[in-house]
Amino acid sequence: MKHRNAIFLAVLLVLFLMLPWFTSNYILGVVIRIFMFAALALAWNIIGGFGGQLAFGNASFFGIGAYAAAIGFSTYSISPWIGMLIGGVLAVILSLIIGYPSFRLRGIYFSLCTFAFSLILEVLARHYISFTGGDMGISVPLLGNAPAQFQFESGVPFYYIGLLMVILYVAVCRWIQVSKFGYYLSALRNDQEAAEALGIPSPRIKMYAFMINAFLTALVGTFYVQYTLFIDPQTAFGMNMSVQILLVAIAGGVGHLWGPVVGAFTLVTLGEITNYYLGASIPGIDLIVYAIFLIIIVKALPNGMVGLFQQANRLFSRG
Amino acid sequence: MNGIAYEKSDSGNRGRDVLLEVRELGIRFGGLKAVDNVSFRINRGEIVGIIGPNGAGKSTTFNMLAGALTPTSGKVVYEGREIQGKSPWEICKMGISRTFQKIKVFGDMTVLENAMVGALLHTSRVPAAREKAMEVLEQLGLHKVSGFKAKNLTLADRKKLELARALCNDPKLLLIDEMMCGLTQAETKDIMDLLIRLNKQGITMIVVEHIMAVIMKLSERLIVLDHGELIAEGTPEEVGRNEKVIKAYLGGHYAAS
Numbered sequence: 237m238k239h240r241n242a243i244f245l246a247v248l249l250v251l252f253l254m255l256p257w258f259t260s261n262y263i264l265g266v267v268i269r270i271f272m273f274a275a276l277a278l279a280w281n282i283i284g285g286f287g288g289q290l291a292f293g294n295a296s297f298f299g300i301g302a303y304a305a306a307i308g309f310s311t312y313s314i315s316p317w318i319g320m321l322i323g324g325v326l327a328v329i330l331s332l333i334i335g336y337p338s339f340r341l342r343g344i345y346f347s348l349c350t351f352a353f354s355l356i357l358e359v360l361a362r363h364y365i366s367f368t369g370g371d372m373g374i375s376v377p378l379l380g381n382a383p384a385q386f387q388f389e390s391g392v393p394f395y396y397i398g399l400l401m402v403i404l405y406v407a408v409c410r411w412i413q414v415s416k417f418g419y420y421l422s423a424l425r426n427d428q429e430a431a432e433a434l435g436i437p438s439p440r441i442k443m444y445a446f447m448i449n450a451f452l453t454a455l456v457g458t459f460y461v462q463y464t465l466f467i468d469p470q471t472a473f474g475m476n477m478s479v480q481i482l483l484v485a486i487a488g489g490v491g492h493l494w495g496p497v498v499g500a501f502t503l504v505t506l507g508e509i510t511n512y513y514l515g516a517s518i519p520g521i522d523l524i525v526y527a528i529f530l531i532i533i534v535k536a537l538p539n540g541m542v543g544l545f546q547q548a549n550r551l552f553s554r555g
Numbered sequence: 556m557n558g559i560a561y562e563k564s565d566s567g568n569r570g571r572d573v574l575l576e577v578r579e580l581g582i583r584f585g586g587l588k589a590v591d592n593v594s595f596r597i598n599r600g601e602i603v604g605i606i607g608p609n610g611a612g613k614s615t616t617f618n619m620l621a622g623a624l625t626p627t628s629g630k631v632v633y634e635g636r637e638i639q640g641k642s643p644w645e646i647c648k649m650g651i652s653r654t655f656q657k658i659k660v661f662g663d664m665t666v667l668e669n670a671m672v673g674a675l676l677h678t679s680r681v682p683a684a685r686e687k688a689m690e691v692l693e694q695l696g697l698h699k700v701s702g703f704k705a706k707n708l709t710l711a712d713r714k715k716l717e718l719a720r721a722l723c724n725d726p727k728l729l730l731i732d733e734m735m736c737g738l739t740q741a742e743t744k745d746i747m748d749l750l751i752r753l754n755k756q757g758i759t760m761i762v763v764e765h766i767m768a769v770i771m772k773l774s775e776r777l778i779v780l781d782h783g784e785l786i787a788e789g790t791p792e793e794v795g796r797n798e799k800v801i802k803a804y805l806g807g808h809y810a811a812s
Contacts, residue, residue, distance in 0.1 A: 426664060432642070434672055434673050
C-alpha cells in the first residue's frame, strides 16, 4: 500500500515536471492557478483542518504578501524575493495580533477576529492612496526577463516555482501531521478541554499553527502579484479570496493532507469548464452551474473529494 | 509509575506525607457560593472519595483542583507549591491528571493516537510516545482495539481509554470523575479492580463517584460535601454512621427520628 502510493506520487511528479513541454499556455495558466489555490488551502489546512480553528480571513495574509512585494518593488526598489520574506514576517506579526487575544477566548471570537481584520485591511488599502494606489491598485513595472526581480517572460518558470511551492507546502503539512505538534493540533480539534487536561497549552499550539498558516499564505500573495503584475484592495483583502480558500479546502477534504491539492484541482478545473462552455451563452450561467456542482460536492461528500477517493481505494483493495 | 512504587509499603499509616492540601477553598458564581471554605488533605498513596448529594459541589471542587475553574478564595497546595488558578496544562505537567464525567475521548483519532497524546507530555519523540502508549493500552486490555477510531468503542472501553490517556501522563495524582456511571456491574468491577491495581503501583487518587457501593469499597477515606461545604470526613464506616451525612442524603426528618 505504502509502496503503491510512493510509485503513484513519483509518476505524478514526473508528469508534472514534463507538462510544460507538451501543453498550451492556456493550460499552463490554469495549472498555475491550481498550484496557487492548492498552496493557499494547504496553508489554511494547518490551522483550519489540523487544528480545527475556523480562520475566516486568510485574505489578510495573502494581501499583505502581495502588497509587501508590490509596494516594496515599485516604491522602494526592493527585490520581490526579499519583499516576499518581508510580507511573510508582516503576516506573522498580524497573526500574533489577531491570535494572542482571541486564542484566550472560547467560541467564535477567533473566526470573527480574522474576518474583521481582513475587512479593516481592505478599507485601509483603499484609503491610503499614496501608499497603496487605492482602488486603482498597483501595477508592477514590467521588466521582461528578470529572475532576480521575480519576473519572467514566459509562464514556465512560474509553473515550476508554483509546483515547488506546492511540494514544499505538502512536505511541511506532512511533517506537522506526524510530529508531536500535529498530534496536539488533532487533540485540540477533537476536544479542547480534554487536550488541555492532558498537558497541551492550547493558546500556544494554536498560535504556532496560525503563524505558520500566515507565513505560507503571504508567500502565495507575492507569487500571485509577480505572476499577474497587478494587485488591488478587492483582490488582495476581499472576502472573495477568504471564501475561495475555504471552499477549496472544504471541497478537497478538511484536515486531510492531500485535500487542498485535490480541492484546488477540482474547483479550478470546474470553474474553467463551466466558464469555457457556458460563459458566453447567458451571463452568469457558468457561475450558477459552478455553484450547483459545489453544493453537490459539499452535500454528497462530507469528507471532500479525498473521502471519495479513499472509499474507491478501499473497494479496489478488497477486490 | 515505577519510581514511586515503594511508597505504598507504609499504607495504613495515617501520618504519611501530604501530597495535596486544600485550604479554605471557595468559589462563587455571581452571588452563588458553589463551594465554601473547604479544607482537606490527600496523603501520598491514598484513594480518597468525594461524595455528596447532587449540587453539593463535588465536580466544582474537582474542577478547581484540575485547573478547569479558578477558585475565588483559598489555596490548593500540591507538593509544597500553590497551584490554584494555574492552567490545566500546567497542573498536568506537575503530575496531576484527570478523567471527565462526560467522556471526552478524541473521537476522530485512533485509540493508540489518543493514548499517544497523553504520552507526548514527557517526550517530543513520537516513536517513544507510541511505545509508551502501547504499553499502557496493553496494561488496560485495550491493545486489541488500538487501531480503532475512539468514537467506535463501547462506553466501557471509551472510559478505559480516558484512563489510559491520563495514565500515559505518568501522573502522581489521578482525579477520577464519575467513572462508573452507565456501566454494567461487571464493567464496574473490572474498572474498580484496575483502579486498585494502579493505586498499588503508587498512584494517589481522588475519586468522585455517585454509586455508594463503589466508593465505599474503593476509598480508604471519604470526604462528604453538602451545599458546597465539607460536612464530614473519615473512613467509609465512620462516614456511614455520621448523622450529618445521613441527614444530607435522606433529609432532615429521618435523622431526627
